[in-house]
Amino acid sequence: MPAEAAAALCAIGRRFHARGWVLGTSGNFSVVTCPDPLRLSITGSSVDKGALETSQILDIDDSCRVHGGFGNPSAETLLHFEIIRRRGAGAVLHTHSVWSTLLSDSHGLDGGLAIEGYEMLKGLDGVRTHEHREWVPIVPNDQDMTRLAREVGSTLDRHPDAHGILLQRHGLYTWGASLAEAVRHIEILEFLFETIGRTATYRTRGGQHGIAQDS
Amino acid sequence: MPAEAAAALCAIGRRFHARGWVLGTSGNFSVVTCPDPLRLSITGSSVDKGALETSQILDIDDSCRVHGGFGNPSAETLLHFEIIRRRGAGAVLHTHSVWSTLLSDSHGLDGGLAIEGYEMLKGLDGVRTHEHREWVPIVPNDQDMTRLAREVGSTLDRHPDAHGILLQRHGLYTWGASLAEAVRHIEILEFLFETIGRTATYRTRGGQHGIAQDS
Amino acid sequence: MPAEAAAALCAIGRRFHARGWVLGTSGNFSVVTCPDPLRLSITGSSVDKGALETSQILDIDDSCRVHGGFGNPSAETLLHFEIIRRRGAGAVLHTHSVWSTLLSDSHGLDGGLAIEGYEMLKGLDGVRTHEHREWVPIVPNDQDMTRLAREVGSTLDRHPDAHGILLQRHGLYTWGASLAEAVRHIEILEFLFETIGRTATYRTRGGQHGIAQDS
Amino acid sequence: MPAEAAAALCAIGRRFHARGWVLGTSGNFSVVTCPDPLRLSITGSSVDKGALETSQILDIDDSCRVHGGFGNPSAETLLHFEIIRRRGAGAVLHTHSVWSTLLSDSHGLDGGLAIEGYEMLKGLDGVRTHEHREWVPIVPNDQDMTRLAREVGSTLDRHPDAHGILLQRHGLYTWGASLAEAVRHIEILEFLFETIGRTATYRTRGGQHGIAQDS
Numbered sequence: 001m002p003a004e005a006a007a008a009l010c011a012i013g014r015r016f017h018a019r020g021w022v023l024g025t026s027g028n029f030s031v032v033t034c035p036d037p038l039r040l041s042i043t044g045s046s047v048d049k050g051a052l053e054t055s056q057i058l059d060i061d062d063s064c065r066v067h068g069g070f071g072n073p074s075a076e077t078l079l080h081f082e083i084i085r086r087r088g089a090g091a092v093l094h095t096h097s098v099w100s101t102l103l104s105d106s107h108g109l110d111g112g113l114a115i116e117g118y119e120m121l122k123g124l125d126g127v128r129t130h131e132h133r134e135w136v137p138i139v140p141n142d143q144d145m146t147r148l149a150r151e152v153g154s155t156l157d158r159h160p161d162a163h164g165i166l167l168q169r170h171g172l173y174t175w176g177a178s179l180a181e182a183v184r185h186i187e188i189l190e191f192l193f194e195t196i197g198r199t200a201t202y203r204t205r206g207g208q209h210g211i212a213q214d215s
Numbered sequence: 216m217p218a219e220a221a222a223a224l225c226a227i228g229r230r231f232h233a234r235g236w237v238l239g240t241s242g243n244f245s246v247v248t249c250p251d252p253l254r255l256s257i258t259g260s261s262v263d264k265g266a267l268e269t270s271q272i273l274d275i276d277d278s279c280r281v282h283g284g285f286g287n288p289s290a291e292t293l294l295h296f297e298i299i300r301r302r303g304a305g306a307v308l309h310t311h312s313v314w315s316t317l318l319s320d321s322h323g324l325d326g327g328l329a330i331e332g333y334e335m336l337k338g339l340d341g342v343r344t345h346e347h348r349e350w351v352p353i354v355p356n357d358q359d360m361t362r363l364a365r366e367v368g369s370t371l372d373r374h375p376d377a378h379g380i381l382l383q384r385h386g387l388y389t390w391g392a393s394l395a396e397a398v399r400h401i402e403i404l405e406f407l408f409e410t411i412g413r414t415a416t417y418r419t420r421g422g423q424h425g426i427a428q429d430s
Numbered sequence: 431m432p433a434e435a436a437a438a439l440c441a442i443g444r445r446f447h448a449r450g451w452v453l454g455t456s457g458n459f460s461v462v463t464c465p466d467p468l469r470l471s472i473t474g475s476s477v478d479k480g481a482l483e484t485s486q487i488l489d490i491d492d493s494c495r496v497h498g499g500f501g502n503p504s505a506e507t508l509l510h511f512e513i514i515r516r517r518g519a520g521a522v523l524h525t526h527s528v529w530s531t532l533l534s535d536s537h538g539l540d541g542g543l544a545i546e547g548y549e550m551l552k553g554l555d556g557v558r559t560h561e562h563r564e565w566v567p568i569v570p571n572d573q574d575m576t577r578l579a580r581e582v583g584s585t586l587d588r589h590p591d592a593h594g595i596l597l598q599r600h601g602l603y604t605w606g607a608s609l610a611e612a613v614r615h616i617e618i619l620e621f622l623f624e625t626i627g628r629t630a631t632y633r634t635r636g637g638q639h640g641i642a643q644d645s
Numbered sequence: 646m647p648a649e650a651a652a653a654l655c656a657i658g659r660r661f662h663a664r665g666w667v668l669g670t671s672g673n674f675s676v677v678t679c680p681d682p683l684r685l686s687i688t689g690s691s692v693d694k695g696a697l698e699t700s701q702i703l704d705i706d707d708s709c710r711v712h713g714g715f716g717n718p719s720a721e722t723l724l725h726f727e728i729i730r731r732r733g734a735g736a737v738l739h740t741h742s743v744w745s746t747l748l749s750d751s752h753g754l755d756g757g758l759a760i761e762g763y764e765m766l767k768g769l770d771g772v773r774t775h776e777h778r779e780w781v782p783i784v785p786n787d788q789d790m791t792r793l794a795r796e797v798g799s800t801l802d803r804h805p806d807a808h809g810i811l812l813q814r815h816g817l818y819t820w821g822a823s824l825a826e827a828v829r830h831i832e833i834l835e836f837l838f839e840t841i842g843r844t845a846t847y848r849t850r851g852g853q854h855g856i857a858q859d860s
Contacts, residue, residue, distance in 0.1 A: 015265070019235070020664070024768040024832035048825065050660070096765065098836065102844045105762075117320075119356055119385035120311060123239040129358045130384065141764055143774045169775065170764035180263065187239035191313065199317045201847055202416055230480070234450070332535075334571055334600035335526060338454040344573045345599065395478065402454035406528065414532045417631055445695070449665070547750075549786055549815035550741060553669040559788045560814060610693065617669035621743065629747045632846055 002068055005031045005041035006057035008179055013043070015183075016095055017050030021190065025049070026096035026171070028074045031179045032084060038062040042080060044071030078149040079173060086156045089175035091182040096171035099193040104138050104166040112137040112159075113166070115192050123188045124163045125181060135159060136189070138166045164189045216248045217283055220256035221272035223394055228258070230398075231310060232265030236405065240264070241311035241386070243289045246394045247299060253277040257295060259286030293364040294388060301371045304390035306397040311386035314408040319353050319381035327352040327374075328381070330407050338403045339378045340396060350374060351404070353381045379404045431463045432498055435471035436487035438609055443473070445613075446525060447480030451620065455479065456526035456601070458504045461609045462514060468492040472510060474501030508579040509603060516586045519605035521612040526601035529623040534568050534596035542567040542589075543596070545622050553618045554593045555611060565589060566619070568596045594619050646678045647713055650686035651702035653824055658688070660828075661740060662695030666835065670694070671741035671816070673719045676824045677729060683707040687725060689716030723794040724818060731801045734820035736827040741816035744838040749783050749811040757782040757804075758811070760837050768833045769808045770826060780804060781834070783811045809834045 009029045016022045027049055030042035040060050043049070047056045059068035064077055080092045107113045115121065116133040124134065137155045142148040152173070155165060163185055164174035174189055176182035224244045231237045242264055245257035255275050258264070262271045274283035279292055295307045322328045330336065331348035339349065352370045357363040367388070370380060378400055379389035389404055391397035439459045446452045457479055460472035470490050473479070477486045489498035494507055510522045537543045545551065546563040554564065567585045572578040582603070585595060593615055594604035604619055606612035654674045661667045672694055675687035685705050688694070692701045704713035709722055725737045752758045760766065761778040769779065782800045787793040797818070800810060808830055809819035819834055821827035 020836070023836045024765065024829045026765060026768060026833075026836075048829070096836075098840050098843060101763065101765070101840050102847060105844060106847060117384050118316065119382070120239065120241055120316070123241060130356050131358075141775050143776075167764070169762050184239045184263070188241075191235070191238045191241075191311075195313045195316050197843070197847060198313060198412070199320060202317060202321060202412060332599050333531065334597070335454065335456060335531070338456060345571050346573075399454045399478070403456075406450070406453045406456075406526075410528050410531050413528060413627070414535060417532060417536060417627060547814050548746065549812070550669065550671060550746070553671060560786050561788075614669045614693070618671075621665070621668045621671075621741075625743050625746050628743060628842070629750060632747060632751060632842060 001033045002039070002041050002057075002059040003054070005033050005179075006054040006069070009041060009043060009057050010052040010054055012093070012179070012183060013049035013052035016186070017048075019097075019190075021095040021097045021186075022049035023096070028076055028080075028094050029092070030077075030080045030084075031091040032089070033059070035090075038084070039067070040077075040080065040084070042073055042077060044069065045074045047071065075145050078145050079152055082149045082153045083156065083173065083175050086153060087175055088177075089182070090177045091179040092173065092175045093182045093186050094171060094173050095186055095190065097190055097193070099197050100166060100172040100190065101169055102197055103193050104171070105169045108138050108140070108168040110138070113196075115196060118192060118195070120188050120191055120195075123184055125176065125185070134192075135162060136164055136166055137162055138168055141168045141170045217254070217256050217272075217274040218269070220246045220248050220394075221269040221284070224256060224258060224272050225267040225269055227308070227394070227398060228264035228267035231401070232263075234312075234405075236310040236312045236401075237264035238311070243291055243295075243309050244307070245292075245295045245299075246306040247304070248274070250305075253299070254282070255292075255295065255299070257288055257292060259284065260289045262286065290360050293360050294367055297364045297368045298371065298388065298390050301368055302390055303392075304397070305392045306394040307388065307390045308397045308401050309386060309388050310401055310405065312405055312408070314412050315381060315387040315405065316384055317412055318408050319386070320384045323353050323355070323383040325353070328411075330411060333407060333410070335403050335406055335410075338399055340391065340400070349407075350377060351379055351381055352377055353383055356383045356385045432469070432471050432487075432489040433484070435461045435463050435609075436484040436499070439471060439473060439487050440482040440484055442523070442609075442613060443479035443482035446616070447478075449527075449620075451525040451527045451616075452479035453526070458506055458510075458524050459522070460507075460510045460514075461521040462519070463489070465520075468514070469497070470507075470510065470514070472503055472507060474499065475504045477501065505575050508575050509582055512579045512583045513586065513603065513605050516583055517605055518607075519612070520607045521609040522603065522605045523612045523616050524601060524603050525616055525620065527620055527623070529627050530596060530602040530620065531599055532627055533623050534601070535599045538568050538570070538598040540568070543626075545626060548622060548625070550618050550621055550625075553614055555606065555615070564622075565592060566594055566596055567592055568598055571598045571600045647684070647686050647702075647704040648699070650676045650678050650824075651699040651714070654686060654688060654702050655697040655699055657738070657824075657828060658694035658697035661831070662693075664742075664835075666740040666742045666831075667694035668741070673721055673725075673739050674737070675722075675725045675729075676736040677734070678704070680735075683729070684712070685722075685725065685729070687718055687722060689714065690719045692716065720790050723790050724797055727794045727798045728801065728818065728820050731798055732820055733822075734827070735822050736824040737818065737820045738827045738831050739816060739818050740831055740835065742835055742838070744842050745811060745817040745835065746814055747842055748838050749816070750814045753783050753785070753813040755783070758841075760841060763837060763840070765833050765836055765840075768829055770821065770830070779837075780807060781809055781811055782807055783813055786813045786815045 025046050028043045033039045044056045083092045113136045119130045121132045137159050174185040240261050243258045245255050248254045259271045298307045328351045334345045336347045352374050389400040455476050458473045460470050463469045474486045488496050513522050543566045549560045551562045567589050604615040670691050673688045675685050678684045689701045728737045758781045764775045766777045782804050819830040
């Protein structure tokens with residue numbers, strides 16, 4: 001099962017790297033291979049996600065001991081544990097796209113970002129209508145991982161309905177019951193970030209409606 | 216013929232997913248394999264379009280009974296039937312791009328979007344000159360599929376020349392006599408949406424090099 | 431030699447389609463396989479450039495008679511002849527990108543577009559320094575191909591140093607002594623169009639310089 | 646070792662070409678195969694980086710004598726030598742992206758560009774926190790390679806902490822102890838240029854959702 005998980009994470013690495021979401025060794029991915037006692041397959045620290053090899057996926061337990069694979073688990077492993085514990089997630093994915101960085105920066109002082117009215121929201125687990133309002137909390141970035149993990153944990157508790165969380169000027173964390181669901185959540189949230197970012201720029205043109213006549 | 220249709224729809228899934236037009240299980244595709252009695256090959260509900268397998272393409276009849284493939288037909292199958300019936304279409308494609316979402320949102324109150332003067336319009340079935348004016352109707356999104364199908368149907372009747380229709384904050388439906396024609400219509404309309412969206416933003420610049428006078 | 435030319439044009443089709451430069455059967459490509467009497471390998475009319483097959487490349491003479499391949503030569507074949515005759519070109523490529531469409535539209539009343547100061551200009555045949563000023567003429571679009579070919583011809587004569595020409599709201603024509611040179615010219619001009627388009631939008635931010643301090 | 650280096654540079658060519666960072670024969674790459682006496686594997690002049698073949702990678706010494714491969718070393722080889730000598734680099738990469746061209750142009754009069762506060766900065770060699778402030782010097786472009794190499798050299802000396810350098814309206818030079826590190830630096834800096842460029846445009850919108858107060 002760790003072997004299968006490792007192959008799946010490598011495929012996700014190539015897929016997300018092609019979109020520019022995990023450039024320069026950024027991003028990290030994990031999938032739970034045994035819930036109790038916890039065993040996690042997680043990308044090693046500082047590896048190129050566009051050329052991931054299965055040996056770079058580590059099989060770790062909940063004390064971060066490495067049982068398989070080469071290298072060290074990411075310093076951000078604590079965030080993965082926090083999300084798995086509080087959401088019962090089966091997989092956690094972290095991307096680092098241009099649009100998530102831009103929005104997490106520009107909306108950082110608001111403490112989050114509201115997304116509503118989009119059909120695409122229905123792809124988020126449990127959402128049944130485009131009239132859903134999704135609040136994506138934004139947490140300030142921090143190099144103290146213990147403190148950041150605590151902050152992420154308490155943010156998850158304060159926003160029990162959130163499907164993702166942004167670290168400011170850093171990127172997106174989302175999760176799912178399965179790896180496929182976590183991939184779907186990444187694609188949906190990244191799509192919505194790009195849509196919101198471009199729409200705001202588009203609307204500065206001078207009024208929300210009525211360009212039909214000049215195009 | 217369903218086998219051939221399924222393989223073709225899988226290839227379209229990979230192609231559109233690579234462009235970011237069907238992220239997160241969004242979008243759905245169908246092709247008529249027998250016009251009478253109607254048999255349709257259609258993507259199953261909630262499947263990853265970037266990794267479509269032929270077993271995820273359903274062979275259905277006009278009562279939505281599944282004769283082949285695994286899973287359930289999309290809730291939006293009713294929209295496919297509506298388009299096939301009113302346009303005599305041989306294939307229906309639905310994408311969910313950033314630009315179609317943006318324009319369907321910003322121009323929703325206008326009830327549609329005019330596109331004219333582009334050479335690319337000549338790729339739409341029956342259009343012979345770039346001087347053509349294409350009106351793309353925009354229909355409000357709705358989770359009641361019966362009501363939405365009725366609204367799409369009456370919109371198609373009111374705009375007999377339209378080659379596509381936008382659902383607000385949701386995406387594009389287009390069609391063709393063949394699957395190849397439907398693919399061509401998707402590429403043309405998505406291209407034009409991006410061009411119109413970027414042009415409007417560009418023109419707000421205020422007029423270097425004589426742009427002021429022609430906007 | 432036509433077989434080799436056909437394979438090369440198919441590869442270019444996939445390459446340009448991947449970048450979104452020849453969506454929806456737009457664009458066409460030709461390469462001279464014999465200068466005298468002229469024999470040209472050219473893409474057939476209305477074919478998908480992302481899935482070009484060698485049988486869709488036509489071997490034609492200077493009267494447009496087809497000696498090999500299936501289908502009809504593009505109506506725009508006359509423009510290819512015009513460019514080959516006046517520039518002595520060995521290959522002609524026509525793309526249909528978002529940025530070339532946008533700029534050919536917004537700058538159409540100026541009759542052209544100046545590009546200067548970019549290192550990338552040095553990749554154009556005969557250009558030795560970034561201080562070069564390239565004038566890209568813009569010709570109004572026209573469905574009368576004989577008249578359009580005449581207009582393109584006279585524009586080429588009036589601008590003997592031009593490496594490309596834009597058809598308004600239509601796209602780019604460029605050429606080269608060889609197919610490789612024509613591909614290089616496409617990539618350079620498309621790059622410069624995107625750069626110019628984005629730079630103009632960027633600069634509306636309010637002043638050309640001085641954002642260093644807030645980023 | 647030159648054979649291995651050549652294969653690695655070809656793979657980088659395809660990877661960067663796919664992203665549009667080395668269009669139209671732009672860009673060049675080198676890797677040190679022996680530090681003393683210096684032997685360098687470097688891309689030949691005027692080759693298509695999207696279709697690089699190992700025979701187009703030249704094995705040269707510090708007098709630019711070619712010991713293997715076909716073609717001539719790039720005129721910009723002098724810049725590679727300068728960077729290798731002053732930074733002790735094991736690899737040097739030069740890209741030519743839209744965003745680096747745009748920013749090197751718009752910020753040219755400032756003499757450089759500051760980037761700070763981004764998590765992605767931590768991927769740069771020796772950077773431990775997102776609170777790092779990276780100054781990317783911008784050097785005016787010049788066709789006199791000896792003079793340009795001298796200017797690049799003195800700029801490197803004045804900014805001993807810089808991880809990259811922009812040539813105005815020309816592109817990015819970065820480097821690393823290894824080829825993998827240089828690739829990582831390219832991806833990080835290109836990501837940050839795009840992020841900064843889009844963020845500046847986004848912020849001109851004027852302040853929805855609390856953007857006004859933090860800009």
